[in-house]
Amino acid sequence: MKKLIVAPLVALALAHPSIAAAPQFQTAAPIAYMEDLSSGAVLFARDADRRMPPASLAKMMTVYVAFDMVKKGELKLDQMMPVRPETWAKWHGPSAGSTMFLSSGENVSVANLLYGIVTLSGNDACIVLAEGISGSEQAFTERMNRKAAELGLKDSHFGTANGWPDNGVTYVTAHDLAKLAAATITNYPDLYKQFYSKRDFTWGKTMGGSAITQANRDPILGRVAGADGLKTGHTEEAGYGFTGSAVQNGRRLVMVVAGLTSSGQRAEESVRFMEWGFRAWQSKPIVAKGKKVETAAVQLGDASSVGLVAPKALTVTLPAGTSPTMTAKVVYDGPIKAPIKAGQHVADLVVTTSDGLQQTMPLVAEKDVAEAGFFGRAWAGLTGFFG
Numbered sequence: 001m002k003k004l005i006v007a008p009l010v011a012l013a014l015a016h017p018s019i020a021a022a023p024q025f026q027t028a029a030p031i032a033y034m035e036d037l038s039s040g041a042v043l044f045a046r047d048a049d050r051r052m053p054p055a056s057l058a059k060m061m062t063v064y065v066a067f068d069m070v071k072k073g074e075l076k077l078d079q080m081m082p083v084r085p086e087t088w089a090k091w092h093g094p095s096a097g098s099t100m101f102l103s104s105g106e107n108v109s110v111a112n113l114l115y116g117i118v119t120l121s122g123n124d125a126c127i128v129l130a131e132g133i134s135g136s137e138q139a140f141t142e143r144m145n146r147k148a149a150e151l152g153l154k155d156s157h158f159g160t161a162n163g164w165p166d167n168g169v170t171y172v173t174a175h176d177l178a179k180l181a182a183a184t185i186t187n188y189p190d191l192y193k194q195f196y197s198k199r200d201f202t203w204g205k206t207m208g209g210s211a212i213t214q215a216n217r218d219p220i221l222g223r224v225a226g227a228d229g230l231k232t233g234h235t236e237e238a239g240y241g242f243t244g245s246a247v248q249n250g251r252r253l254v255m256v257v258a259g260l261t262s263s264g265q266r267a268e269e270s271v272r273f274m275e276w277g278f279r280a281w282q283s284k285p286i287v288a289k290g291k292k293v294e295t296a297a298v299q300l301g302d303a304s305s306v307g308l309v310a311p312k313a314l315t316v317t318l319p320a321g322t323s324p325t326m327t328a329k330v331v332y333d334g335p336i337k338a339p340i341k342a343g344q345h346v347a348d349l350v351v352t353t354s355d356g357l358q359q360t361m362p363l364v365a366e367k368d369v370a371e372a373g374f375f376g377r378a379w380a381g382l383t384g385f386f387g
Helices: 055-072 085-090 110-118 123-134 137-151 174-187 189-195 263-279 374-385
Strands: 003-008 031-036 041-046 080-082 107-109 200-205 211-215 227-235 239-248 251-260 281-287 292-299 305-309 314-319 326-334 345-353 358-365
Touching: 031 174, 031 263, 041 263, 041 314, 055 110, 055 123, 055 137, 055 174, 055 189, 055 227, 055 239, 080 123, 085 123, 107 110, 110 123, 110 189, 110 200, 123 137, 137 174, 174 189, 174 227, 174 239, 174 251, 189 227, 227 263, 239 263, 251 263, 263 281, 292 326, 292 345, 305 345, 314 345, 314 358
Parallel strands: none
Antiparallel strands: 003 326, 031 041, 031 251, 080 107, 200 211, 227 239, 239 251, 281 314, 292 305, 305 358, 326 345, 345 358
């Protein structure tokens, strides 16, 4: 039977250790969350697990599903999708919210629909993509919810592809939105870079025949160094919200604010929040890439143990200008059952600083461990029987 293994390590001390309280931040946002993806440190959380309507932030999941299909070869960026007359009739005009200005009967590539969703927040683009992939919006939302479950979004559910109000069927939390943003950035870096940082996009024509160019609604794009995503949202029910990310000097932050009262307030609070995350906190390296941190026991393998190494340079996030003492432990569900692939995430390094901040970073297997042969399994069974 597997059990949680906790292996305490020696205390990690930086030069001139000091104790400092976590930096404080004041925001008008009733819901706010920030995480440093480089270390896993949660820098700020206010009501981050409260369920709320996402408005257009739901479109992040629609895009995630499409990215996943593109990566798997199940969907092509140049694949054309039709704008059904019924879909156009429902999702055009002032009452249909933000739009890509699609035309009835036209065929649009997946790539252009994704630009229309990410850059323009097009409600019409979302539905055309959903219907093109799954045949109906309802069938597509089932796919969205399966993917949400895979990602561990425990407090999120999707009843629409575009976040249109649906009497509470669709809900998310700030914590889950940050997790979805992190998964998008980590799992599909090339697609994220291609689609999430475009400043504007042109599609559709005015009644006079002029091309329609709309700016990206991202309030930190071009205002915060390294900003490159993600998505705004607004309905009367949800207020004004934003999930954003930026990277500076190797540090990537993800932030969520929700429930604000205007687009101007959303822009101001988003910029202030992200700048605080970079200015009030700093990164300190603790483990070099490839360094062996600990050894874990292996079950039913051709080796009895495997080294646990850092898959990348591991850093901790600390209040700027401080160097507190840190303690670390390795945690894994073990013994780890073979087979194991080199580079497989099998354990975590959990670092706790003297100010109480806990940060969790992945450790991976140092090498392949194959399953034991017949006699090896038999011997393991005997030794397990006799204790």
